[in-house]
Amino acid sequence: MKSLSLGSRVHLLIGLCLALLLLAGWAASGPHPLPSLAWSLGGASVLLLGLALYTAQRILKALDRLTGHLTAAAAGNLDSRITGIKAGAATGELAWAINDLLDQQEAYFREVYSAFEHATRGQTFRLAMDQGLHGAFKEAMVRVNISVESLGQVQMMALKEKLISKLTDLNSGNLLTNLKSIQEYLMNMTQEMSIVGQLSKETAGDAEASRATIEGLVVDLNRVAEMAVASDAQVRLLHEKSDEIHQIVQVITDVADRTNLLALNAAIEAAHAGDAGKGFAVVAEEVRTLSENTKDAAASIAKTLRTFGQATTQMISDSEQVKALAEGSRMAVAEFRTRVLKFAGSATTSFTQMSRAQDLSFATLVKVDHFLYKQNGYRVIHQGTTSPEARAVQADHRSCRLGTWYYEGQGAELFSHVPSYVRLEAPHADVHRNVHEAVAQLNGAWERNPATQSLIYAHFEAAERASETVMATIDRMVEERHRLG
Amino acid sequence: MVKRPLPTQQERVLGEDDFIVSKTDLKGIITYGNRHFIQMSGYSERELLGTPHSILRHPDMPRVVFRLLWDTIQAKREICAYVKNLAKDGSFYWVFANITPSFDRAGDLIGYYSVRRKPRPEAVASISEVYQALLAAERKAGDGQEGMKASLALLNQTLERKGISYEEFVFGL
Ligand SMILES: Cc1cc2nc3c(=O)[nH]c(=O)nc-3n(C[C@H](O)[C@H](O)[C@H](O)COP(=O)(O)O)c2cc1C
Numbered sequence: 001m002k003s004l005s006l007g008s009r010v011h012l013l014i015g016l017c018l019a020l021l022l023l024a025g026w027a028a029s030g031p032h033p034l035p036s037l038a039w040s041l042g043g044a045s046v047l048l049l050g051l052a053l054y055t056a057q058r059i060l061k062a063l064d065r066l067t068g069h070l071t072a073a074a075a076g077n078l079d080s081r082i083t084g085i086k087a088g089a090a091t092g093e094l095a096w097a098i099n100d101l102l103d104q105q106e107a108y109f110r111e112v113y114s115a116f117e118h119a120t121r122g123q124t125f126r127l128a129m130d131q132g133l134h135g136a137f138k139e140a141m142v143r144v145n146i147s148v149e150s151l152g153q154v155q156m157m158a159l160k161e162k163l164i165s166k167l168t169d170l171n172s173g174n175l176l177t178n179l180k181s182i183q184e185y186l187m188n189m190t191q192e193m194s195i196v197g198q199l200s201k202e203t204a205g206d207a208e209a210s211r212a213t214i215e216g217l218v219v220d221l222n223r224v225a226e227m228a229v230a231s232d233a234q235v236r237l238l239h240e241k242s243d244e245i246h247q248i249v250q251v252i253t254d255v256a257d258r259t260n261l262l263a264l265n266a267a268i269e270a271a272h273a274g275d276a277g278k279g280f281a282v283v284a285e286e287v288r289t290l291s292e293n294t295k296d297a298a299a300s301i302a303k304t305l306r307t308f309g310q311a312t313t314q315m316i317s318d319s320e321q322v323k324a325l326a327e328g329s330r331m332a333v334a335e336f337r338t339r340v341l342k343f344a345g346s347a348t349t350s351f352t353q354m355s356r357a358q359d360l361s362f363a364t365l366v367k368v369d370h371f372l373y374k375q376n377g378y379r380v381i382h383q384g385t386t387s388p389e390a391r392a393v394q395a396d397h398r399s400c401r402l403g404t405w406y407y408e409g410q411g412a413e414l415f416s417h418v419p420s421y422v423r424l425e426a427p428h429a430d431v432h433r434n435v436h437e438a439v440a441q442l443n444g445a446w447e448r449n450p451a452t453q454s455l456i457y458a459h460f461e462a463a464e465r466a467s468e469t470v471m472a473t474i475d476r477m478v479e480e481r482h483r484l485g
Numbered sequence: 486m487v488k489r490p491l492p493t494q495q496e497r498v499l500g501e502d503d504f505i506v507s508k509t510d511l512k513g514i515i516t517y518g519n520r521h522f523i524q525m526s527g528y529s530e531r532e533l534l535g536t537p538h539s540i541l542r543h544p545d546m547p548r549v550v551f552r553l554l555w556d557t558i559q560a561k562r563e564i565c566a567y568v569k570n571l572a573k574d575g576s577f578y579w580v581f582a583n584i585t586p587s588f589d590r591a592g593d594l595i596g597y598y599s600v601r602r603k604p605r606p607e608a609v610a611s612i613s614e615v616y617q618a619l620l621a622a623e624r625k626a627g628d629g630q631e632g633m634k635a636s637l638a639l640l641n642q643t644l645e646r647k648g649i650s651y652e653e654f655v656f657g658l
Binding site for chain 1: 501502503504506508516517519520530531534563583585587595598600602603648649652653656657
């Protein structure tokens with residue numbers, strides 16, 4: 001009876017029962033009535049009828065149970081299953097069929113749920129598994145997976161977009177700050193440069209004035225020399241004139257001598273008398289000549305003395321002029337000295353100004369370079385890990401331009417004595433480390449992995465923070481160097 | 486409780502189009518198993534119901550896999566794992582198991598649901614090697630907490646070297 005279905009089992013029982021009843025009727029009323037046999041046959045059929053009724057009852061109860069499970073399933077509860085199914089039970093096959101249906105449905109829904117749930121997180125590797133599902137369930141799964149894949153694609157794009165837009169925000173925020181700081185530097189530099197320009201203009205003006213002063217001085221000095229030559233001639237003339245006076249004085253002395261002799265002769269002649277008239281005439285002639293000579297000499301003396309007076313006047317006026325010239329030169333030299341001093345002063349100022357401008361310009365340069373380094377980091381996201389940008393960001397904090405400046409270049413040379421110098425190393429290394437780590441994440445499947453994406457974002461954010469410190473520290477270094485001198 | 490059979494080298498293979506379904510309560514006690522489950526495990530439904538799922542545990546399985554399994558499903562997440570099971574007659578059968586938590590209408594965890602499918606032979610070959618290494622690590626460090634720690638570290642290290650999550654690894658096999 002095991003292999004019989006529940007319907008045929010009841011049918012068989014009822015058929016058997018009817019056959020027994022017929023047999024009982026035949027035994028009771030046939031040609032050879034056998035009442036005892038009829039009785040027992042009747043009893044057996046009643047018993048069988050009872051059994052049939054009992055079986056029907058049990059089947060009904062089992063069906064009730066199955067109906068309960070199916071009703072629950074229809075209401076959306078796929079969890080319940082029929083258990084304790086007896087191997088030979090009439091409803092066993094039906095119960096297993098219901099369990100199988102529920103298993104198919106539940107597996108289907110759970111698979112769809114898991115696959116979509118993963119896809120919304122960008123994890124498209126978790127497709128819905130159709131293995132073990134049958135018929136319509138299996139076919140539906142194929143279409144589900146197409147949706148899952150396209151959802152994953154959309155999700156992946158959305159995630160990628162989200163990261164990129166977040167990074168763009170982060171970058172452009174900092175970009176503006178960076179550009180502003182660079183702009184400020186350039187403005188400061190321009191100002192410093194214009195001060196230097198002003199100073200050199202002044203210096204040039206001073207130099208021009210000094211040149212005029214020197215030229216004036218040279219003219220003055222030339223005139224002094226000319227005057228010296230002129231007064232030398234006057235002095236020589238004076239000397240000659242004094243010789244002439246000497247000669248004239250000699251003549252006068254001669255005249256005096258002769259007059260003296262004549263006077264002696266006249267005295268002797270007077271003693272001889274007699275012939276007095278004749279002799280006196282000669283003497284008188286001599287005296288006349290003498291007196292003429294004396295007159296000439298006196299005139300010469302007067303003339304010479306006049307010339308002498310002229311030369312003296314000239315000399316006096318010349319020496320006065322020389323005095324004025326000397327005074328003028330002295331003042332010119334004093335002015336020249338002030339000019340030179342002022343020139344030296346402005347040269348010093350313009351040197352300080354120039355060196356500050358130079359520092360600022362170099363600081364700007366390393367800032368720009370540092371900033372470009374970060375930009376390259378961002379560009380790797382678009383350009384990929386084999387791009388030139390990716391190669392560029394491999395530089396560490398010692399080999400990048402800022403690093404070379406800091407460790408061996410002008411940075412070390414000019415700034416190593418300021419307090420902020422040592423504070424630059426750590427944040428600078430941090431920037432490189434974070435960019436390296438962010439870029440390292442780009443090697444994997446970052447596009448569909450939100451955890452990796454937040455890691456990338458976190459590294460870029462940390463790099464930006466460290467970079468802010470780098471910029472501020474460079475500013476402070478420049479400031480400290482010029483405050484400390 | 487049924488006594489443990491001695492493992493043999495006999496392998497049973499699940500049908501390509503079939504899956505094994507079983508359900509457990511929160512403690513891992515079997516509350517339902519479909520006919521494939523009954524057939525592959527070799528136990529009767531009566532023997533299986535009310536029995537811990539570990540009745541199928543094969544000694545070749547590293548403990549860390551079940552640790553990961555329980556940690557994940559208790560956190561209300563799904564887990565997929567390759568499992569070597571021990572049938573009643575000592576034979577073994579490989580499955581790719583998917584276990585998900587079940588909730589009632591109020592959203593409370595009420596048990597676990599598991600579907601097991603026939604794994605690809607290549608995947609079984611790869612995972613067997615991983616499991617052997619994990620098992621060796623567990624045995625070397627002693628079978629207590631230390632063993633678990635050692636094999637968990639080895640598993641994480643393996644995944645880290647590949648740069649992928651456990652899930653990605655399992656689905657990529
Ligand atoms: C739904 C469900 C299905 C499981 N299926 C298996 C299985 O097929 N094979 C197995 O060894 N363990 C299975 N387990 C894990 C066991 O509960 C158990 O943790 C494992 O056999 C290890 O035994 P142990 O915890 O006693 O060491 C299952 C657990 C749950 C919740």
